[in-house]
Amino acid sequence: MAKILFLVIGFLIVYAILKSYKKKVERRGEPPRGAEDMVRCAQCGVHLPRSESLTTNNQAYYCCADHRRTHERTS
Numbered sequence: 001m002a003k004i005l006f007l008v009i010g011f012l013i014v015y016a017i018l019k020s021y022k023k024k025v026e027r028r029g030e031p032p033r034g035a036e037d038m039v040r041c042a043q044c045g046v047h048l049p050r051s052e053s054l055t056t057n058n059q060a061y062y063c064c065a066d067h068r069r070t071h072e073r074t075s
């Protein structure tokens, strides 16, 4: 009888350890939040993160100052 009780307690301990381990893994595996918006260069069409782009007051995005200048000259 004592042997069965020991087995049950042992099983409960293992179960508790596995449960806490799983919770830890799940928390670490969360996807990164706030994935950045991608914008398109109005001159060459390359895609780049919004924070790395250059913009003008007419809502257009550019990959570099050179393309902004070129596009503003041609439009």
Ligand SMILES: [Zn+2]
Pocket (backbone or CB within 6 Å): 041, 042, 043, 044, 045, 046, 062, 063, 064, 067
């Ligand atoms: Zn460009």
